[in-house]
Amino acid sequence: MSDTPLKLTRRQTLVTAAATAATLVFPAISRAANKTVKVGALAPLSGDLALWGLPAKNGAEVWAKLINQAGGLNVNGERYDVEVVSFDGAYVPENTLQGARSFVDQDVKFTMVIGGDDWSAIQDFSNRNKLLTSTLYVSDLNPDAKYLLAPIEVHPFYFGLGADYLRKVEPNLKTVAMCAQDDVTGRTSLAYWRAAFDANGFEIVNDTYFDNSTTDFAPIVSSMLAAKPDVVCIDTTYPSVALLLVEQLYTQGYKGRILHAGLELLPDMVARTSKEFMEGSIAFFPRFDDPNINKFTPGFPDMAAFYAEYNKTHPNEWNNTSWEFPAALEVWKQAVETAGTFESDALLESMKANPPKHLFGAARWWGKDLFGNDNALVGNWPVVEVKDGKVEIVEIGDQAGWFDAHKDIVEKRFREESLMPDQKR
Template identity: 45%
Template sequence: MISKIVKSGLTRRTFLKSTAATAMSAGLPGMSLAAGDTIKIGFLAPLTGAVAAWGKPGLDGCEIWAERVNAAGGIKLDDGMHKVEFVSYDNEYDPAKARTGATKLIREDGVSFIMMLGGDTWPGVQPVADKTGMLFSTLLPSDLSPDTNTLIAPAEVHPIYNVTGVEWLAENKPDLKTAVMCAQDDALGLPSVATYLAAFEAAGIEMLDDPLLFDPATTDFAPVVTRLISKNPDIVCLDTCYSDYVHPIAEQLYQQGFKGQIISCTADFYDQMIAKTSEEFMEGFIFQFPDFDDPALNADNINFTDPNGFYAEFNKRHPGQWGAVSWEYASIMDLWKAAAEKAGSSDPDAVTTAMKDGGKGAHAFGDAAWWGTELFGIDNALVGDWPVVAIEGGKARIKGFRSIPDWYAKHGDLLIKHMKAYDQMWDQRS
């Protein structure tokens, strides 16, 4: 974790410098593709461990995506049709293993593009990206900086979309006036903390205490919850806690008698939380990731092919495993495929140019703009609308779509203020 790296005296900057030497010595060959060759896509994410819920379901979704594309003939480039194949590497959410994986995927597997979760693993990979010019994607735009020219965030705009849930809550439940928050102290938790603080401030909701940051190694959440609810808040915010934290925290909130509102970035495998608590307790739980059988995803503005069918097939193959990332990596591949076909090539530079042409893109939840200079120092995040989801009658349902750019236009100064307070602006992180 970044926090642990800093405590040990190794900063992100020195980590990047040391790993750059490794990448420079690797002598990575250029990616090449002949007519008829299968296009290989790298999947570099945690497939085991505490963060696996944001990796493995995404790979499972990509396999469904590849089968659909290959069944339709593949990807059409200037030299003809190409089938597509995913090559995965489990980085276990470790920056050194991510660096090794990136090197292998490029040098040995000859991939044309690499998808990552990002976060704590990106510093290990960035020197490889810089040396090779390989195009990488992240689900965490907080990885972006002016130095990350080959990194894009085309699907998830974590953590900025979290403002939409707070905005919806303030408008629809104005009687909720106070909040508390907890998060793991790492590169996923901290920028999200800053975002929620900005959102609560913009909504006029009072924070009763500073965010409670716990060590990522925490396993006993009873004391965390006891402290969290000691001031009797109206709202408990679980930030972007991993599912391995959200579940025991929710269970403790239930056991300790909390009756208020819960809001979280994710609620992966929420059926398991309902089973451990009750349907009544989980009623109204707000988060940001819909099930893809939601009728709202059949609207004309949605840029994800047959979301209901994708969801049904995923659950048929992987029952009980649908989560926040099950569709996201596949959505990134929709954008990559469209850009590669537009460019007539799988070359990373050509794909990037085609993808960003005109400054607009077909995001899963509607047309969006390439944005980010104000916050990340580079316009490599695809930002538009995002859904607000609530659990009703034991089922996740989209309550509406909210515009992230519209919120930022009104409250961007608050977001920058809190990002700076937590050292999460790009110039502070790099």
Template identity: 45%
Template sequence: MFSRFGKPGLTRRTFLQSTAAVAAATSLPRIANAQDKVIKIGFLAPLTGAVAAWGKPGLDGCEIWAERVNAAGGIKLSDGDYMVEFVPYDNEYDPAKARTGATKLIREDGVSFIMMLGGDTWPGVQPVADRTGMLFSTLLPSDLGPDTTTLIAPAEVHPIYNVTAVEWMAENRPELKTAVMCAQDDALGLPSVATYLAAFEAAGIEMQGEPLLFDPATTDFAPVVTRLISSSPDIVCLDTCYSDYVHPICEQLFQQGYEGQIISCTADFYDQIIAKTSAEFMEGFLFQFPDFDDPALNSDQVNFADPNGFFAEYNKRYPGQWGAVSWEYASIMDLWKAAAEMAGSSEPDAVIAAMKEGGTGKHAFGDARWWGKELFGIENALVGDWPVVAIEGGKATIKEFRNIPAWYDKHGDLLVKHMKAYDQMWDQRG
């Protein structure tokens, strides 16, 4: 069940060397200009399967975003106003299906921009991006490299933002001295493991053993948790486990009597975890994604329009489905819309140039800068502040916004060290 450096499935290097992938991409025409006063945006993400919680809620949020924009007159380009329409394609978190989806969205649907979750699916898409010049976005900056010139990470800076909760925890809970960690062994889990290790080391928190990596096919988490807490750690870190893993792991921690601190990248549908454990057990659970009814989001620094209203409408339409990505793809569209209107065009080259003008951008949580040369080989990640969130009284609560570049300026060498140890630097991923 457990491995340390296993890399299941296709790697970026092997996929990019696939002659079939390249051949398929070479024949693609580039269709970037909107037709019939409608701009089509591709949504290429897992809508079913184990990773659907980081795809489908984002599509639902985008539909609300589109209705708002269209009701306000659409996207204003140099040759008129355009309505916006999302075209989804379920890649099921599979590289080959993602390649097929990208091809269809460009060739048949004529999209002007494609949003992805990224991760294991990006190697399937990169040949298409290279051949067509289509602009893609990812929620995982670890996809970035010097050759990914048409790929941007403008909303989520996974996994680097995970350092903020560890830093906050170390300052506010200094009695917590030891930690253990588990994660699925894949392109989402491994860079996050490296990031948490760097954050714990920077905070002076001792790791009790190597991170426990489990096969993504795991369904029985009782032995995982038994092994995880055998050393009686102060902190259990769930890394960037999918919600399908976070829920049963938390249930097992509860059933096996764990009473320490839990920290995780996400806590999607945390009300369901509380229902299966208890409010007391989940009190103080730290993660990185707020509910958008949080009063802290009404701050002047926040660049997401009417977050409380968006949250209310989302929950009215999709009760119980709010999660980490419910707002992120919509936030990317805010940046894309502003850039397209600045450029007066939906052409990918024009949009990315306008988006990166001046080296800064309006991130959802405040002004940010385009960054990443040292870590990714390219400055295509929009990085600034990120919230630290704790469950208090059964409700997600923003404790503080913390600056990611400020942490990196102090501890970047640790992050690079651990990324290299897990083969997660851009020049190691190929």
């Protein structure tokens, strides 16, 4: 964590001086040191997915620093400072399992993973050791994942909101081409996009998976554009891949809207193409230097201050995962302070009875229809659109409500990819 000194206001200086004087006069009266509770960032800190893992870990550390400066957690009348421990799972199963073992040895009370292949590596271990864990991939949830939560992002369930928005603002668009990497992320994402396009009357004219080892994306883009789509969806392709796909779309003369989960490298996309080319692209992650961001994030006390501190500590390193581990920690903080315990079983029981507030407001536990348990904390989620080289929030919609309205279509598309709970057993 950063050792940056805290700058005191004049009032804070006077209060501090008074407190010091009181301690000198009454030496027997002193503030007891806080206890410490550990939380863990088990994430890829090296390799291709370090672009997600490092900012997530850094964000958790900044969150802990601010919480500790504000007095720590208040759990059953006792104060706790939060210590973030991290382990580089590198998105390699053996490494991730080693990290989980390390966390149990260190008595880590809450673990955060990106999700996907790294969760599958530790599910059995988590169950045996009651390792309460959060994931960014709601598709990790399953009937046997007893201690796994999706407390913030329920990827890919916001895609339905994006397709609705696109249909509303571009009612004459008819066709879409899309692609994704052939892994659990890509398969789950494209299944939901298909349902979203079905629900809005889009015809899918090209639907392509590519191998994770792919480095030349010109043929993939050529295949998509050969179908003359009105819209191109590049799904949840990993950030470096999305950049190469966008570059190829520009090089090959595409003129329409682009859909992507995050547009993490939007500044690089603009630099390699143009503001005009990226204008109107749709994604689902807001920027946090928006002057109205606190209005949009009622489940995170003073997100603007967190954003400022993060950028002071890690300049030019902010991306979408920078806030997701902290947002998960904020849910966990609400839960432990309400339950008065860090223990997994009691904490889960309390969380289900008293749903914590989600980053974007009130939320409910959900997911049994698709995942076999209700361990996803589902609230509203924003749709963002690129305007003049930056994303702007254009709508905030109800993800669970969208699913409820289109449940049959989603289930049909999920069954095509063997993603339903009964198909996973």
